[in-house]
Amino acid sequence: EIAMTQSPATLSVSPGERATLSCRASQSVSSNLAWYQQIPGQAPRLLIYGASTRATGIPARFSGSGSGTEFTLTISSLQSEDFAVYYCQQYMSWPPFTFGPGTKVDI
Amino acid sequence: EVQLLESGGGLVQPGESLRLSCAASGFTFSTYAMTWVRQAPGTGLEWVSSTSGAYTYYGDSVKGRFTISRDNSKNTLYLQMHSLRAEDTAVYYCAKNIISMPGAFDIWGQGTLVTVSS
Numbered sequence: 001e002i003a004m005t006q007s008p009a010t011l012s013v014s015p016g017e018r019a020t021l022s023c024r025a026s027q028s029v030s031s032n033l034a035w036y037q038q039i040p041g042q043a044p045r046l047l048i049y050g051a052s053t054r055a056t057g058i059p060a061r062f063s064g065s066g067s068g069t070e071f072t073l074t075i076s077s078l079q080s081e082d083f084a085v086y087y088c089q090q091y092m093s094w095p096p097f098t099f100g101p102g103t104k105v106d107i
Numbered sequence: 108e109v110q111l112l113e114s115g116g117g118l119v120q121p122g123e124s125l126r127l128s129c130a131a132s133g134f135t136f137s138t139y140a141m142t143w144v145r146q147a148p149g150t151g152l153e154w155v156s157s158t159s160g161a162y163t164y165y166g167d168s169v170k171g172r173f174t175i176s177r178d179n180s181k182n183t184l185y186l187q188m189h190s191l192r193a194e195d196t197a198v199y200y201c202a203k204n205i206i207s208m209p210g211a212f213d214i215w216g217q218g219t220l221v222t223v224s225s
Contacts, residue, residue, distance in 0.1 A: 043218055
């Protein structure tokens with residue numbers, strides 16, 4: 001089973017600032033990596049798949065990079081609606097599909 | 108509009124059974140793999156089960172107790188849960204996979220809460 005870790009656990013930023021979130025896989029997942037955003041009380045929303053492809057309707061301020069075991073989600077200029085928990089998920093080797101523990105982005 | 112709507116959650120006692128449903132609309136349901144993901148209170152996301160064509164896949168924590176199925180004529184995904192335990196308490200989300208094989212999940216329902224408690 002591929003284990004996913006994320007850092008930091010909490011990221012405190014101000015609106016307009018840049019946020020960089022990290023995700024690491026215990027073994028290579030190639031580019032089979034997705035990022036999700038979850039606002040409290042809501043369902044997760046797919047942001048990025050294939051490590052760097054934005055999902056439909058996702059603003060350009062969200063970008064993903066990386067391959068193998070190291071991945072980054074960058075939010076170029078935080079908006080108020082971006083304060084949420086972000087999860088990475090691998091779909092290289094399954095079952096099981098595995099998620100990271102999440103990074104909370106708050107003010 | 109692409110939409111998933113879960114139902115069937117509720118309060119059950121340990122050892123009991125429950126069946127969740129997920130009604131899909133706005134896309135060709137039969138074409139895509141479908142998945143259940145759960146989230147225990149205050150915790151992260153846990154993959155539960157996926158179905159792709161004739162194939163089904165389960166997480167170790169539910170294998171042998173849960174059964175995923177789909178009725179393509181009704182555009183509905185199901186999760187039959189038996190021998191429920193307190194640790195199965197969670198919000199259960201159904202999710203559409205991006206393609207016909209399980210992978211990334213691009214559309215999620217609003218979730219249905221399952222509480223297992225005596």
